[in-house]
Amino acid sequence: MLTKNILCPAGLWLCLFSGFGCYAQTTASPALAYAQQLYTSTLGNEAQLFNGPEYLNFIQKYHTARGHQFFASDEARPAAITYDGYTYEAIPIRYDIVNDQVVIKHATSPLLIKLIREKVNSFSLDGHTFVWVGAELPSDSEMKPGFYDQIFNDRLQLLVKRYKVVQERATTLGTEAKFSEKDKVFAKKDGAYYPITAKGDLLKLLPDRKKELQKYIAEHKLSFKAAAREASLLELAKYYHTL
Secondary structure: OOEEEEOOOEOOEOOOOOOOOEEEEOOOOHHHHHHHHHHHHHHHHHHHHHOOOEOOOHHHHOOEEEOOOEOOOOOOEEEEEEEOOEEEEEEEEEEEOOOOEEEEEOOOOOOEEEOOHHHEEEEEEOOEEEEEEOOOOOOOOOOOOEEEEEEEEOOEEEEEEEEEEEEEEEOOOOEEEEEEEEEEEEEEEOOEEEEEOOHHHHHHHOHHHHHHHHHHHHHOOOOOOHHHHHHHHHHHHHHHOOO
16 A cells, blocks of 8 residues: 655644654545644644654764764754745754754654755755755766855855764774864856865956955955865955955
8 A cells, every 4th residue: 555654743643653753545535634634734834844754863872972963053943944935934943964954843742853955945044044056066066965055145156065074983881973063165156166175266266356356365364274264265255246
C-alpha cells in the first residue's frame, strides 16, 4: 500500500509518537480529510513548515564537546523565513552549519524538524540574510548547493559560506569533539560565481575601476588577511558601487 509520512499534532490521530511521525493512506477518506483540515487549522499558515524529517542532534553522541554545530548560538533564535514562496516571521530556528540544515521545533511535540532545504528560499537570522544557491550552479563549480550569507547585494554580490568542521578525539571515557568555524567568500557578477580568496580575485572582476580600487585599498590600509578579509571585501564592494 502506498503511504506517505506526515507529522501530526498530538491528539489528532492515534499514532506511535516515537519520533517517526505517523502514517496515513494517500487515498483520501473522510476521516483523513478531516484530520488534515484540523491539522492545518490548528497550525494555520505555518503548517507546511512542519512536514520535514526529524532532526537528530548528533552532538549527543560525544562524551564531551567544545562548541556546537550551530551558527551564532545553540539556542533557537527568531528568524524570518521564506519557505516555498511564503514568508513567515519570528519563527524560532537553529541553523546547523555542519550539515547545512535549518532546524525548528515541531509546534505540538518535542520533535526537532529539518526544513526541506530546497524549499527554503532565504532566512534572516541575527542580522544575517542567508539565501539558497543551488540549481543555477554548474557541475564543476567550487560552490556547492547550500545556504550562503549574502553580505552584499547589488550589481556585484558577495556571499559567504559559513560552516564548521568537527575534530574528534578518542579517549578512555569516550569521543571528544571540537567545533571550529570557517568561511569561504564568493562573488556573483553577471550571473556567474567566483571564489574570492584575496584582493586580486575581486579586482579581476572589476577591471573598469581597478586603479581607483587599488588607491582606496592603499589609502584606507585595508587588510586581506584571514581575520579582516571579509570586512575589507565588503568595504571595497560598497566603495565600488559609489564610483
